[in-house]
Amino acid sequence: WHVIRHGTRGAARAGGSEQDIAAQTAQALANLATVLEIGRVTTGDIVQLNVYLVSPSSADYRTVHDVIAAFLPGPQRPAIALLGVQSLPMPGLLVAIGAVSTVRGQFLERQQNRR
16 A cells, blocks of 8 residues: 545636635645546545635535535545634635545556556
8 A cells, every 4th residue: 555645725727716615625626636637546545635724614614524525425435634724825725635545556556567
């Protein structure tokens, strides 16, 4: 097994941020899906999500949870930590997501192909 850490933010590639927490969460998850695809990992390989929310309300936590549930359907979900923070490094950014995923047999296969 090999553990890979990923991090994404709720901003589009062009750098603009959506205005609300649901849209930024969806964008961060879409960015995460792209990173996973590049690494040949699926959302089913995610074992942990750390979600950082700027000055969240209880409604924000529910909204983020609902967006994540739609992104990761199915009975088995990763551990999810929703953390409130004072700010994130980009103006207007309300959410950032860090993920940990596992790569099982793929890692050994890739190492053997490099030789």
